[in-house]
Amino acid sequence: MIKSEGKYLKNEFTNRLNLDYPIIQAPMAGGITTSRLVSAVSNNGALGMIGAGYMSPIQLREQIKEVKLFTSNNFGVNLFVPNDFEINEQEVEAATSLLKPYREVLQIQDEVISWPNTSDAIKIFDEQIQVIIEEKVPICSFTFGIPSVDVIQRLKHQGIVIIGTATTVIEAIAIEKIGMDAVVVQGCEAGGHRGNFISAHEESLISLMSLIPQVVDYVRIPVIAAGGIMDNGGLMASLHLGASAVQMGTAFLTCEESGAHPVHKEAIIHAKDGDTTFTRAFSGKWARGISNQFMHEMKDYEQHLPEFPIQNTLTQSIRKAAAAQNNKEFMSLWSGQNSTLAKRETVEELIQRVMNYGNLFLMRDGE
Template structure:
């Protein structure tokens, strides 16, 4: 049941990939536990500095000898004037006042900085001989793809539409993750506005598997064996799960964040640009509500993400979920407080029982 193109390509036992959630969720313990349990653990390195990634990889290697991977954000080009940047900063002052944050106006970001860091992170991945590298928010250059392939690194892309899946295949990706609109966290959209085409997993996956020849991984709202089996029936060769792993004990998610997900219902998540300037799905809280009601202009990613950094950090330090980014897929009601081993064990056993009953 589990032996297919993805398990062979990734050299794993089960086609279960832990979503590469950036921001501290994917601890070495989480990544290694998933890999040791037969899946593929992934480091969410989108916000990491090269030194941080190096340290985490070395720690993972101490905890497992199984395959694992690293995910990177494709850097984009952006422009914002000093006037608009300061205006956006000032609009967030009420939140800083609420949290007693004394912060100077951050430095106006430059897109070239992200491009330099991206290149440095790639060097770390090559130097540490990471077996799998995935990408979100776009496709790396032809030069980068060729360089990684020469090193024998398996490349995984992200698509939220058929067009994006075809772009991934044509660019040379080995695998593509089809991210349905149910998925938590940031939309992987790169060819259009992330809030425009919101295709559900059940609709997206069979369309991708009919049109692209590379293996498709299903992502979005998958939490248990039922979701895994449904994805395989739709033609996917595996699944990528985020929220299910986020509430596991090995996850680095803040305790208040985990509790918010565990208590959330099916109607509690929304798509928002409030925290980062990029469309993302999370549990609606006071910050999202206030930003939406104010109808203020939200600068694009990564500007808004930079401007809300201290707000999110202060809220986390104070265990205040009102102003934290609580990313979650649309099935939080299925999340459990359990270990990674228990999660994967239950998925495998229940899936095999279900298959045997067909």
């Protein structure tokens, strides 16, 4: 049950995480979740999350230590669950040919690509888990699948709260069954990569306000709502449908403390209704972002592109060069569907704006 305690919203789940507010900052990988952003979120009563999907174990440990210097409050780490993948030479050759014109436009020199492989990904993942345990991080969430029972048990033995990511009821049930403590339900409005791991892309495109009550009806663990939540309206609607908390990404991405590229922030701030769409042209995995030239021109080919992380590796130099040249047409501008509600503000201003206005609709206990 949701309760109002003074100016705070409290429930069993937020109490367990020692939060003042039922808000989790989405763990956006790729440099957005700076130590400054994560600590600011935690210092203001919500839950800051490190997006460690692309980090080495050494980088992860360094950031965890840095965040600890800036906050004594709880924060968490999100990891990508490694999946089996193979390099298809014909697909790589075709994709390389498609990408050649963009490399030429951005004046990218020939490079030797270091290809990822499944065994290395699993080794890095295991080392990341060990870092989380050794550094006594209190919360760990996962995207792109479910970790092994062994990993779950190792984390639980340390008292770490474990959160999974689901896009459908069947995925949420699988997360509960393996023993995770909570589930993030990702509606189709969410920006960035889709978290589906059982359901196909088309099957996972369920709107958040339809997904929340379905999942709440089938699982007993706390549900965290994610996807297009930008203000008090999204927060309150999610809580009233049965969610214990919300996870907000795009809203935090445009905050001053975010490490997102200035061009990325401005693209979101100036986005119009209908500007976001799905693509797998950048990474090989379906993701929502602000449409640009690269996404438009690659649309007819994306079904045949290599899977993640192969395509992600192929486009890495393009994305890096485009960012260096402030060229938004070839950057992955991940954004939720409600980007028109994004604002230039600090983390503190965002959290207070969402919570203070939302509490106007709540009654204190006994009133």
